[in-house]
Amino acid sequence: AQKITQTQPGMFVQEKEAVTLDCTYDTSDQSYGLFWYKQPSSGEMIFLIYQGSYDEQNATEGRYSLNFQKARKSANLVISASQLGDSAMYFCAMREGKTSYDKVIFGPGTSLSVIP
Amino acid sequence: SQTIHQWPATLVQPVGSPLSLECTVEGTSNPNLYWYRQAAGRGLQLLFYSVGIGQISSEVPQNLSASRPQDRQFILSSKKLLLSDSGFYLCAWERGYEQYFGPGTRLTVT
Numbered sequence: 568a569q570k571i572t573q574t575q576p577g578m579f580v581q582e583k584e585a586v587t588l589d590c591t592y593d594t595s596d597q598s599y600g601l602f603w604y605k606q607p608s609s610g611e612m613i614f615l616i617y618q619g620s621y622d623e624q625n626a627t628e629g630r631y632s633l634n635f636q637k638a639r640k641s642a643n644l645v646i647s648a649s650q651l652g653d654s655a656m657y658f659c660a661m662r663e664g665k666t667s668y669d670k671v672i673f674g675p676g677t678s679l680s681v682i683p
Numbered sequence: 684s685q686t687i688h689q690w691p692a693t694l695v696q697p698v699g700s701p702l703s704l705e706c707t708v709e710g711t712s713n714p715n716l717y718w719y720r721q722a723a724g725r726g727l728q729l730l731f732y733s734v735g736i737g738q739i740s741s742e743v744p745q746n747l748s749a750s751r752p753q754d755r756q757f758i759l760s761s762k763k764l765l766l767s768d769s770g771f772y773l774c775a776w777e778r779g780y781e782q783y784f785g786p787g788t789r790l791t792v793t
Contacts, residue, residue, distance in 0.1 A: 600780045610771055612784035658726060671782060673727040
């Protein structure tokens with residue numbers, strides 16, 4: 568079964584508008600972490616934001632925020648005021664547990680295109 | 684500050700040839716290190732991870748192997764490449780819960 572689901576293979580957004588990228592996850596662990604990464608066409612994976620399962624507030628990093636809904640097992644990424652440089656692949660990921668031996672599982676990704 | 688290097692950046696190899704990809708990390712000690720592979724248009728597949736020198740865990744049975752001869756060096760190898768080994772190989776190191784990735788190696792097996 569898929570641990571991380573990203574149902575939007577491709578998304579378009581107008582420059583300066585906000586966009587939400589969906590992510591749902593599957594775990595029976597109480598302790599886990601959720602991540603979002605950006606991969607531009609150059610291929611490098613860039614860490615964007617992290618949310619711990621016990622964090623009471625949604626994580627924010629500049630224009631990025633994570634809409635964490637624990638009961639629904641969703642961790643959507645919200646990008647405000649989109650810029651042309653935001654065009655990239657975006658991956659949602661999860662780590663179950665807390666130890667170094669707990670691997671990170673990545674979703675299939677969503678391709679975001681920002682239109683000028 | 685910490686940096687992670689990978690080389691080569693691109694590689695074209697014939698089927699059956701050997702492979703050696705190198706990853707090094709600077710600015711940190713005893714990092715957890717990871718090798719991922721990304722097929723075209725797909726997500727990341729974890730291949731190997733290491734929590735210390737000589738300690739390698741394999742996630743996927745395949746014709747690839749990994750070694751960690753030094754604290755900040757992680758090597759991905761193969762004795763005989765297959766066509767299915769083509770892809771984008773990413774090395775990552777870990778701080779806390781976060782993983783930071785290198786620039787990647789694009790491997791094409793012909």
